[in-house]
Amino acid sequence: MDLYEYQGKQYFARYGIPVSPGGPADTVDEAVAVADAAGYPVVVKAQVQVGGRGKAGGIKLAANAEEARFHAGNILGMDIKGHVVKRVWVEHASDIAKEYYASFTLDRSAKKHLLMLSAQGGVDIEEVAATDPDAIVKLHVDPVEGISSAVARQAAVDAKIDAEAIDGVADILVKLYEVFTMGDCDLAEINPLILKPTGEVHALDAKVSLDNNASFRHPEWAEFRETEELDDREKLAREKDLQYIGLDGSVGIIANGAGLAMSTLDVVNQVGGKAANFLDIGGGANADVMTAALEVINYDENVTSIFINIFGGITRGEEVAKGIVEALRRVELRAPIVIRLDGTNAEEGRQILADAGIPESKLISKPTMLEAARAAVAIANGGN
C-alpha cells in the first residue's frame, strides 16, 4: 500500500524524523487555517500518487493567506495525469541550502536491506543512477544486525554529504531504518532530504510503501486504507477477500493460484484477447468463493466473456464443478463462461457440468487452457 506524502510525513514523525510543521486540508478554508498555524511563507502541495506534481502546477509557494487561498483553490480539484486532487498538504516553506536523497528497500537478490544515499537529491534518483552512478552510495544492511550510528555516519561521509550535515543525516538514517523495519515498509524514501542554512537536516518529502503482509501488527494502518485509490471493482473484491486487480480488457478471468492466474492472462493475450482483470481465488474453489468471484467479474461492464481456469489439486474436479453449478444458480451473469477444468478428477467434474443442463450460450467447457482461451476470446471479440 502506497501512502500519500502527508501520510508518509506523519508516519516519519512517529519515528522522530523531523518534517516541516504543516497539515492536510480538504477545503480552501482548511488550507488557509493550516497555513496560518504553520507560519508564512507556506508551500501548498497536491496529494496525488503520481510523479510530476510540481511540473503540473500542483506545488505552489504562498507568501500570505491571500496567496494560500488562491493556490489551494486552484490545486484542489485539479486533474494531474488522471488523478483528481482531493486533498492538499500545507507546510511552512523551508529555506534550502542543499538537497540530498536517502532510501531503504529490500535487495531481493542479496536478501539484505539496501540503503541508498546521495548528495544529489531533489531530482529523479533513477536518472542520477543512470548518468552518475558513483554519486549514489549503496550499502547493504544485515537485517539481523541493523544499522549503527557509526555505519550511518560513514555512509554519509562516503556519499560526500556536506560536513555540517553529516551528524543530522546519520541521525535521520538510523531513524529511517526504524521506519523501514519496525514500520514494515517495502520502501521508505526521502527525496529531498534537505540541509537548511541554519544547519538543520530534515525531510521535505516522504515516499512510503507499506508491506500489506504486516498489517496484522499495525492497527494504525486502518486510516491509510480509507484513502487508498481503488476502483469500484477492486473495492468490491476487497470486501469479498479476493485477490483482484482490475485491467482494461474484455475477458473476465478467474483462476486458482496466482501463477495460474498470471499464466491465464498470458494465454488470453497470446490468442488475441485482453484480460479484464487478474483474479486468484486461491487453493479451494467452493461455491461461496466462486459466487463471490463471479459477482466481482459481473460488476465489470466491459466483460463480454468469462474464462474460468481451474486446476484441481487437493480440491477435486467434482467439488469445483459443483461449486460452479451452485454459483451459476446464485448469480445472473451478463456474459457467457468458458471453463477449463483440469487436474484431479477433472473428468468427473466435466461430467457434472455437462449433466447440469446449463445451455451452451451460458457455459462452454474446454479440456485445455489454450482451447478455452481461444473460445473465450472469440466470444469477447465477437461481442464488440
Place this chain on the structure above:
Amino acid sequence: MAIFVDQHTKVIVQGLTGGQGRYHGLRNRAYGTQVVGGVNPAKAGTDVDGIPVFASVAEAVVTTGADASFVAVPPPAAPAAILEAAAGGIRFIVCITEGIPASDEARVFNTLKRDFPNTRLLGPNCPGVISPGRCNIGITAGEIAQPPIPGKPTVGIVSRSGTLTYQALYELKLKGIGVSTCVGIGGDPVPGTSFVDCLEQFQADPETHAIWMIGEIGGTAEEEAAEFIKAHVTKPMAAYIAGVTAPAGKKMGHAGAIVSGGKGTAQGKMDALRAAGVQVGLNPTEAGELMAGIVASL
C-alpha cells in the same frame, strides 16, 4: 535418488494440532511420508490420529530422530517456529505459511545463514516438496505426481508458483514421464531456497536427467538462475515464465510478483534463459511439450 527429501526423511509438523497442519500433515502421512511427530507446547503428550505431539522441536527431534519439519502456523508465529526448528536440530524446514512480513523473512533468512548454516529453509509461501513415491511434505496432491519409472529418464521440477507446479506435475504424468523431485520455492520476496540452490542439487543428482523450471515476473531470481545454468548446468532444461502481460507496478497475488522500475519483466527473464540454452515455452502446455521432446531425445 532425489533431492532434499526421500523415503528416509522423518518429518515433524509444527502446527499439527491446527486446521492446516492436521489436514496436510495427515495427507502427507497417507501418501507414505514418515510423519513422526507434531509440536504444540499446550498439547504435549496428546496425539493427532496416532501421531505424538511434543512440547518442543528439540524434544521431538531427540525422541523421534526427525530431520525435517513442516511449518504450518499463521504468519505472526511462523518466524519463531522456523528458528525453533533450526535450533532444535532440523536440517530441512518447509514453511507453507502465506503472508509473512518481508522484514521477518529477511531477518529469518539471515539468522539461519549466520547461526544455522547447515539448515535449509524451503518457502515461506510455497507448496512444499515432493519426491514422488517416497516423500511429500506440504500441500501438493500426491496423486498428480508420477514416480520415477525404472529405465526411463526422470525430470526434476523447480517452481515459484503453486498451481503451475501442479500443472507441470500433471502434464508429465499424462505423458508418462517420472519426476525425481518437485520443489516449490514459493512466491515471496525472500525465499529460503532459490532456483540456484535447486539447480545445483538437480545437476548433482544422478537420478535427475532433465530439469523443468517455472518462474514468474519480479525480482532477479530467474536471471541469476540463467547465469548459473550457463556456467554449471549440463542437463537439458525447459522453462516457462508467468506474467508476460502483467502491468508494471501491480502485485500479482504473490508478494514477489511485481514489475517495478522496468526490472523483473517476463521478457527479460525468457531472454536470459534462452541465452543460457534453456528451451522456453510461452505457456505451461508448450513448456510441457518441450520437456517431453527433451525426454524423448535422451
